[in-house]
Amino acid sequence: MISITLNGREQSFDVEGDMPLLWLIREEAGLRGTKFGCGIAQCGACTVHIDGQAVRSCVFPAIAAQDKQVNTVETLGSKDVPHALQTAWLKHQVPQCGYCQSGMMMAAAALLKNIPKPSDADIDTAMTNICRCGTYSRVKAAILDAAKEMSS
Amino acid sequence: MSMTRRMFVIGGAAIGGGLALGVIGVGTHLALHDRLDVQREGTPKDTLLNLWIRVNEDNTVTVLSPHTEMGQGAGTGLTQIVADELDLNWDQIKLELAPPTTEFSNGGIFEGFVGEMVGKAPPWAEHIARNAFNRLADLLNMQMTGGSGSIRFTGWQVMREAAAAARKMLINAAIDKHGASANTTTDAGFVIDGDKRWSYGELVEHAATLEVPENYTHRAQSDRKFIGKAMPRHDLPEKVFNETQYGIDRHVEGMRYAAIAHSGVFGADVASIENIDEITAMRGVIAVEKMGASVAVIADNPWRAEKAAKSLKLSAVSHENSKMNSASIEAFQRKSLQGDLTDAHTVGDVTSIKSDSSETVEAEFWVPYLAHATMEPMNASAWMEENKLHVAAGVQNPLYARVHAAKIADMDVDHVVFHAHSMGGGFGRRVGFSMSGDNPIMWIDEVVTLVKKHKFPIKLTWSREADTRQDVYRPAVLANFSAQLDINGKPNYWKSASYGSEGGAPASMTPYNVDNVQVQFANHPSPVPTGFWRSVENTQHAFFNESFIDMLAEKAQIDPIEYRLSLLDKNDRHAKCLIEVAKLCNWKHGVNADGKAMGVAVQKSFGTMVATVAEVSIQYDKARVHRVWIVTDSGVVVNPDSAKAQVEGGMLFGLTAALYGRCDIENGGVKQSNFHDYPIIKMNEAPTCHIKLLQSDNEPGGFGEVGVPTIAPAVANALALFGKRPTRLPINA
Numbered sequence: 001m002i003s004i005t006l007n008g009r010e011q012s013f014d015v016e017g018d019m020p021l022l023w024l025i026r027e028e029a030g031l032r033g034t035k036f037g038c039g040i041a042q043c044g045a046c047t048v049h050i051d052g053q054a055v056r057s058c059v060f061p062a063i064a065a066q067d068k069q070v071n072t073v074e075t076l077g078s079k080d081v082p083h084a085l086q087t088a089w090l091k092h093q094v095p096q097c098g099y100c101q102s103g104m105m106m107a108a109a110a111l112l113k114n115i116p117k118p119s120d121a122d123i124d125t126a127m128t129n130i131c132r133c134g135t136y137s138r139v140k141a142a143i144l145d146a147a148k149e150m151s152s
Numbered sequence: 153m154s155m156t157r158r159m160f161v162i163g164g165a166a167i168g169g170g171l172a173l174g175v176i177g178v179g180t181h182l183a184l185h186d187r188l189d190v191q192r193e194g195t196p197k198d199t200l201l202n203l204w205i206r207v208n209e210d211n212t213v214t215v216l217s218p219h220t221e222m223g224q225g226a227g228t229g230l231t232q233i234v235a236d237e238l239d240l241n242w243d244q245i246k247l248e249l250a251p252p253t254t255e256f257s258n259g260g261i262f263e264g265f266v267g268e269m270v271g272k273a274p275p276w277a278e279h280i281a282r283n284a285f286n287r288l289a290d291l292l293n294m295q296m297t298g299g300s301g302s303i304r305f306t307g308w309q310v311m312r313e314a315a316a317a318a319r320k321m322l323i324n325a326a327i328d329k330h331g332a333s334a335n336t337t338t339d340a341g342f343v344i345d346g347d348k349r350w351s352y353g354e355l356v357e358h359a360a361t362l363e364v365p366e367n368y369t370h371r372a373q374s375d376r377k378f379i380g381k382a383m384p385r386h387d388l389p390e391k392v393f394n395e396t397q398y399g400i401d402r403h404v405e406g407m408r409y410a411a412i413a414h415s416g417v418f419g420a421d422v423a424s425i426e427n428i429d430e431i432t433a434m435r436g437v438i439a440v441e442k443m444g445a446s447v448a449v450i451a452d453n454p455w456r457a458e459k460a461a462k463s464l465k466l467s468a469v470s471h472e473n474s475k476m477n478s479a480s481i482e483a484f485q486r487k488s489l490q491g492d493l494t495d496a497h498t499v500g501d502v503t504s505i506k507s508d509s510s511e512t513v514e515a516e517f518w519v520p521y522l523a524h525a526t527m528e529p530m531n532a533s534a535w536m537e538e539n540k541l542h543v544a545a546g547v548q549n550p551l552y553a554r555v556h557a558a559k560i561a562d563m564d565v566d567h568v569v570f571h572a573h574s575m576g577g578g579f580g581r582r583v584g585f586s587m588s589g590d591n592p593i594m595w596i597d598e599v600v601t602l603v604k605k606h607k608f609p610i611k612l613t614w615s616r617e618a619d620t621r622q623d624v625y626r627p628a629v630l631a632n633f634s635a636q637l638d639i640n641g642k643p644n645y646w647k648s649a650s651y652g653s654e655g656g657a658p659a660s661m662t663p664y665n666v667d668n669v670q671v672q673f674a675n676h677p678s679p680v681p682t683g684f685w686r687s688v689e690n691t692q693h694a695f696f697n698e699s700f701i702d703m704l705a706e707k708a709q710i711d712p713i714e715y716r717l718s719l720l721d722k723n724d725r726h727a728k729c730l731i732e733v734a735k736l737c738n739w740k741h742g743v744n745a746d747g748k749a750m751g752v753a754v755q756k757s758f759g760t761m762v763a764t765v766a767e768v769s770i771q772y773d774k775a776r777v778h779r780v781w782i783v784t785d786s787g788v789v790v791n792p793d794s795a796k797a798q799v800e801g802g803m804l805f806g807l808t809a810a811l812y813g814r815c816d817i818e819n820g821g822v823k824q825s826n827f828h829d830y831p832i833i834k835m836n837e838a839p840t841c842h843i844k845l846l847q848s849d850n851e852p853g854g855f856g857e858v859g860v861p862t863i864a865p866a867v868a869n870a871l872a873l874f875g876k877r878p879t880r881l882p883i884n885a
Contacts, residue, residue: 015453016435019453020455023455026454027409027453027454028453032397033394035400035527035576036400036454036529036613037528037616038616038827039458039615040616040826040828042826042827043827043832073394074394076394079393086393089388090384090389090392093382093384093385093388093794093797094388094392095223095391095392096223096224096225096797096798097221097222097526097527097574097575097576097578098223098387098388098391098574098576099526099527099528099576099577100576101391102394123835124836127835128834128835129834130827130834132525132579132805133223133527133577133801134800134801134804134833136804136835136838137838138797
């Protein structure tokens with residue numbers, strides 16, 4: 001059994017230690033906002049926070065999350081109480097197909113936690129997620145906007 | 153105005169109340185088929201009813217769109233068109249995905265657009281028509297999203313007509329029922345006559361009993377409140393707040409999970425599984441099924457299924473394709489171009505020019521196969537409920553997929569329910585058919601076959617590797633070009649030959665004024681599955697043609713924009729966009745002091761003219777693109793913000809292909825497998841992009857694909873200024 005504090009709730013899962021956290025989250029816990037894109041940590045569609053840091057869950061063994069705080073995109077915000085990133089994402093009309101965007105927003109949220117006022121270069125360095133629709137310029141604009149909003 | 157073409161508006165009472173309007177198209181497809189000399193089953197009375205709007209009794213209007221969402225956001229544009237033409241407030245309009253039934257087929261519209269695109273149908277269109285549209289039944293089963301056609305065909309040519317007719321019917325209802333005067337008009341959801349007002353909702357019941365008017369007027373440009381505005385997309389709040397359910401997110405109680413392994417050789421079946429005992433003993437594995445070219449593993453968790461599928465040791469049935477590789481394909485294409493060729497475009501007589509080798513320019517170009525690489529890997533779910541088969545997937549053609557699933561299951565289509573999901577990218581990957589005749593949606597075949605046998609619900613997910621290696625690829629094409637310059641540096645002939653049937657499409661033809669032109673192509677069946685890849689034949693041919701014209705300018709030692717303009721009529725749209733893009737980027741020819749250079753390219757596709765300039769440098773021997781400027785000319789732009797998003801996204805899609813994209817064939821299969829060896833441009837490599845949309849009141853052009861074709865030649869033409877002109881893609885191989 002693997003015990004994880006998932007989205008604030010301590011839970012145990014009877015899975016193999018080498019099962020990637022992604023599949024525990026999506027299928028054992030039934031939280032499907034975290035996406036499968038590549039399985040080799042290249043695209044970032046599966047980004048979650050472990051103890052506050054962005055992690056690509058498709059290659060992160062479940063056993064390594066034992067006793068850690070795992071937060072998924074479901075904790076980011078809601079229509080009633082949106083995260084500043086979500087507000088900025090709508091303002092800039094960022095998503096196209098939207099599939100990579102939960103991972104994008106999770107990567108951005110971790111970035112803003114580490115660097116509240118990121119430069120363009122900071123964003124380029126931190127945001128290595130793939131968007132096949134090509135929304136990068138809007139992602140960047142929305143992050144800068146959210147950073148301004150959060151620090152004001 | 154009434155619809156002058158072979159379509160007309162029909163109306164009537166909607167089930168459950170309200171006024172429903174649609175369009176019947178009958179002649180369009182018949183006309184195309186007459187040209188193609190294809191015999192069709194069925195009679196003209198088998199009309200195609202499509203694309204409805206519904207005026208509801210609660211004074212709202214529902215747009216029933218046949219187009220599935222894959223990132224393009226066209227649904228919002230459709231509601232903008234209807235809201236303006238019906239004179240509505242924004243909060244009155246609702247967007248709904250039409251169900252996958254023949255009443256909402258858009259085959260007539262889609263085929264009409266194939267006809268419009270090709271004019272005189274060349275062989276590649278004939279191929280599509282024969283494959284996809286040769287029977288009326290097939291046409292009735294089309295519910296297509298593609299061809300950058302949602303706004304310009306469904307929206308502008310069909311829904312706009314239905315909305316205008318509906319508005320007239322509501323006015324007529326007020327006149328007929330309430331004795332309203334001839335001056336009666338509309339005002340944001342109300343019919344008004346002086347100080348009398350009736351909501352549309354009050355009038356729909358009576359309107360539904362009236363004849364559809366033959367004559368109605370479109371609203372004036374000055375009355376538009378939504379067309380031309382950056383209205384927010386309807387689908388984005390649910391995407392941002394994580395409520396969108398993609399196919400891969402479908403869940404059904406008791407669901408099991410399947411993963412797949414393919415034979416690895418195109419066309420070859422799996423012969424045997426060498427380690428089946430080892431696989432069935434793995435944790436969670438429920439069954440292993442051999443199905444022709446693939447083997448499926450069913451397990452209690454998708455990762456366990458995938459882990460087992462990756463551990464399979466398979467042998468393929470011996471197949472001639474197993475010796476096939478990229479070099480043999482290229483050699484075959486080169487040999488084919490020396491053989492019998494088909495004429496695509498002829499002007500004057502190229503043989504009338506005497507050869508003068510000193511002024512002759514020759515080039516050979518090559519572009520590789522490319523996978524689509526949608527972010528959401530291919531997947532489908534299926535389950536039985538009572539006596540019905542349910543199938544859930546994201547596809548660009550839900551009705552076609554439903555009918556296809558019924559065929560695979562050997563069930564009556566009325567017993568198959570299809571759930572169309574939002575797609576995590578489409579780009580032509582999720583259309584039901586392909587250029588080569590290969591089946592691009594075999595994941596539906598696979599899951600249906602498994603559910604038929606095992607009865608429990610199954611979700612099948614292809615790995616990224618399976619998707620990269622089992623796609624219907626952008627065709628690899630070899631092309632050769634020659635031209636000879638006269639004493640003024642102008643070409644006195646232009647000759648090109650390319651491999652593949654798309655070489656017969658308008659994209660292969662030079663837009664430049666040359667007295668003697670010969671465009672030809674060679675075509676043979678493709679052993680590698682090929683399909684529709686965002687912007688289709690424009691992606692290869694814009695690279696060839698726009699690289700070659702630049703080579704002529706280089707030889708003539710003339711600025712490449714000036715050179716192009718000297719070969720275009722003054723009012724030509726190519727010229728217009730070239731002039732505008734030169735202004736936008738502050739065009740300078742040559743390598744500047746910072747070691748950067750600009751390259752240009754122009755191409756018309758899907759009704760939209762696009763000129764692109766790329767600013768490029770060479771860093772560590774690799775091309776680096778810093779800034780891009782794009783000018784489009786496309787008539788009415790319904791939603792400029794969405795249009796810009798598509799153009800920029802298309803440019804990045806094309807830039808990935810230009811710099812990195814290659815699917816090499818080795819031993820009959822694709823070598824690349826995932827994003828480490830099939831890389832996609834990331835944020836740190838994405839150039840800043842400046843877009844100017846030229847607008848007019850002409851019919852709208854498409855946007856979904858038009859950003860793709862011009863970036864590769866623009867980058868190549870910039871690199872030529874460093875003495876490194878690429879004639880083979882990808883550039884940063």
